[in-house]
Amino acid sequence: MSIRYIILALVLIAVAFGLLFITVPEKSNQIEVTTFLKSINDPARFINTDDVADRIITEDPTLLIIDVRKPAEFEAFNIPGSVNIPLGDLMNEENRKYINQNLLDVVFVSNDGVYANTAWALAAQNGYKNLYVLERGLNRWFETIMAPVEPAETAPIEEFELFSVRKGAGQYFGVQAYIEAPVIEKVIQKKRAPKKVIVKEVQEVEAEGGC
Amino acid sequence: MGPLTPNGIISTEWNYVIAVLIGMAFGFILEASGFSSSRKLVGVFYGYDFAVLRVFFTAGLVAIIGLLYLNYFGYIDYSVLYVYPTYLNSAILGSVIMGLGFIIGGFCPGTSLTAVAIGKLDGWVFTGGLFIGIFIFSELFNMEAVENFYNGNYLGHITIMDYFDINPYGFVLIFTLLAVAAFTIASIVRRRVKQVFY
Numbered sequence A: 001m002s003i004r005y006i007i008l009a010l011v012l013i014a015v016a017f018g019l020l021f022i023t024v025p026e027k028s029n030q031i032e033v034t035t036f037l038k039s040i041n042d043p044a045r046f047i048n049t050d051d052v053a054d055r056i057i058t059e060d061p062t063l064l065i066i067d068v069r070k071p072a073e074f075e076a077f078n079i080p081g082s083v084n085i086p087l088g089d090l091m092n093e094e095n096r097k098y099i100n101q102n103l104l105d106v107v108f109v110s111n112d113g114v115y116a117n118t119a120w121a122l123a124a125q126n127g128y129k130n131l132y133v134l135e136r137g138l139n140r141w142f143e144t145i146m147a148p149v150e151p152a153e154t155a156p157i158e159e160f161e162l163f164s165v166r167k168g169a170g171q172y173f174g175v176q177a178y179i180e181a182p183v184i185e186k187v188i189q190k191k192r193a194p195k196k197v198i199v200k201e202v203q204e205v206e207a208e209g210g211c
Numbered sequence B: 001m002g003p004l005t006p007n008g009i010i011s012t013e014w015n016y017v018i019a020v021l022i023g024m025a026f027g028f029i030l031e032a033s034g035f036s037s038s039r040k041l042v043g044v045f046y047g048y049d050f051a052v053l054r055v056f057f058t059a060g061l062v063a064i065i066g067l068l069y070l071n072y073f074g075y076i077d078y079s080v081l082y083v084y085p086t087y088l089n090s091a092i093l094g095s096v097i098m099g100l101g102f103i104i105g106g107f108c109p110g111t112s113l114t115a116v117a118i119g120k121l122d123g124w125v126f127t128g129g130l131f132i133g134i135f136i137f138s139e140l141f142n143m144e145a146v147e148n149f150y151n152g153n154y155l156g157h158i159t160i161m162d163y164f165d166i167n168p169y170g171f172v173l174i175f176t177l178l179a180v181a182a183f184t185i186a187s188i189v190r191r192r193v194k195q196v197f198y
Helices: A003-021 A033-042 A050-056 A072-074 A093-099 A114-124 A137-146 A157-172 B011-034 B038-046 B053-071 B089-106 B110-115 B120-139 B142-149 B159-162 B169-191
Strands: A063-067 A106-109 A131-134 B155-158
Touching: A003 B053, A003 B169, A033 A114, A050 A063, A050 A137, A050 A157, A050 B142, A063 A093, A106 A114, A114 A131, A131 A137, A131 B038, A137 A157, A137 B011, B011 B110, B038 B053, B038 B089, B053 B169, B089 B120, B089 B142, B159 B169
Parallel strands: A063 A106, A106 A131
Antiparallel strands: none
């Protein structure tokens, strides 16, 4: 056997032996930065309050609302059917199963959208699908669903239709009475004519006799 | 960075052009190494020439070791590589037929074409038989039993490392040691067998 073959065989063994010392690279399941930036600029990741209300009322089984505020805030007010997972606990192993799935549309909710957007970013970076943010958060929810403002009289008919839909939705979510803008009615005081007091004159009836 | 084609660094059109160039280079190296001679090829069965064993074992090892290192250094994403699907029935029957064809005909499909290229008659005959075999197989494939057997025991896109759930690095080291042992044994056998001139 020629010395060349022995050297080459030894090189092969040495290189293969070196494989034992390289660590298996940790598989990062995070998505590419460019993909992430593209999706962060995509307005389709926002869902507005009317759509969410509609989907709750029609009992859409593919909707999962995740409220990422603190439990105390959640207790004080929440969207019916929403699940409370505080932002800090979102990436816990037991909570990931809520967001790492392909069946439901996940809608993140917070007061204004800052926490909800953070939650969205955390989940989207991990490549999870079907993630949405409630546009302008619970503040907007309150403005539109819980206490919608009646449009001005000159507003187009669509606004009035939207208003009545919102009012209906609000009733569904348990709004008892609407705080409507006070309607200033002109109080017309009619001068009433003094009542005529009819005094019946008691007429003496003579006893009629008869036999 | 890699693999180059799935990541769009090489376009699909250029991929075919490069494939043709690699094919020509492969054929040239095969011919230059004497692999167009059926006597040299079957030497591995009779014990007087182990070039085939050495060349293909070494090629496989260089490829797998290179891929693992390139994956480690981040030049190739190992997980994106195309893994050929495994149909166990076809693989077993196919390798038996291939082995028989190799020892009877003295070529494997690729080397028969290099023999054709340099005008060897046995190469022409072998390649003709190859196409007759392809024709017969295609006609038989219409029969349901043949097709079911062909598709039987489908294991998906697996590798040995996935299937047995073993550490690829340790596996490759063991495989390398086995290969070197095989080379050593082969050279001992070759020295004991009577020299054949071809």
